[in-house]
Amino acid sequence: MTPSARPSSKKDIRRENEKLILEAAEKVFAEAGFGGATMQLIxxxxxxxxxxxxxxFPTKESLYRRVVQNIFHDWLMAADVFDAAPGPVEGLGAYIDAKMEISRRHPAGSKVWASEVMHRAPVIQDYLETTLVEWTEGRMAVVRRWIDEGKMDPIDPRHLLYMLWATTQHYADFGHQIETLNGGQPLSDTQWEAAKHSVKTVILKGIGARPSG
Incomplete structure (x- = not known):
């Protein structure tokens, strides 16, 4: 950080320190898991x-929960397009773009979430049973409305969401595999755009999504 960019107030210093801690925690929890991570490592x-x-963050658990909540908050924000979109082409298309961009920019956070859930969510099960359930029910209702309006085929909304999550988060959770298959290099800007286009094309055609209007 340059002298001119150095935080100038207690509030700025707190914000900067929290950012440093959360970025470090994402990486350590992604690599070591909750059990293997230590506050000293972070x-x-x-x-x-x-x-x-x-x-x-008084405890490791409080820091871990904040990391998990942050990635889920990003995903919730990405899904805001559902409520305002006139149909699945616009809504799901924007959602896929946003989710894949999160996978690109915050891969460690996605890996933390995946690892937690694969271990039966020992720390955030309460979060899954409340926030995630409510969010999922809300998005399923939007998809059912699109179906009733004849804007897409009668696909089970729950399984559509599972497919969207699995596909978009694959680019974060299995980033090393993707890089290996890409000649050992991260995807370029052009390749990311091509990936988004491919995912949207396959899913929107697969559910028979029809433009609104």
Whole structure:
């Protein structure tokens, strides 16, 4: 950080420190899991004293839950397009774009979520049973409305959501495999755009999505 960019107030310093801690925590939890991660590892990754972590996050669990909540919040924001979209072409198309962009920019957060769920969500089960259930029911209702309006084929909304999650999050959770198959290189901007286009084409055609209007 340059001198001119250095935080100038306590509020700015707090915001910057939290950002450093959360970015480091995402990476450590993604690589080591909740059980293998330590506050010291996260402090070292963030370049901050361990005492700073405990000041902002008293326990490892509180920090872990914040990391998980952050990635889920990003996914919730990506799904805001559902409510305002006139139909599946616009709504699902924008949702796929947003979810894949999150996978591109925050792959570690997606991996933390995937690992937690694959281990039967020992830390965030309550979150799954409340926030995730409510969110899923809301999105399923929108998909059912599109079906009733004749804008897409009568596809089970739940399984459509599962497919969307699996496909878009694959680019984060299995990023190493994708890079390996891409000659050992991350996808370029052009390749990311091509990937988004391919996913949207396959899914929207597969559900018989019809343009609104």
């Amino acid at each position: 402090a070292d990754m963030a370049g901050l004293p361990k005492a700073n972590l405990h000041y902002y």
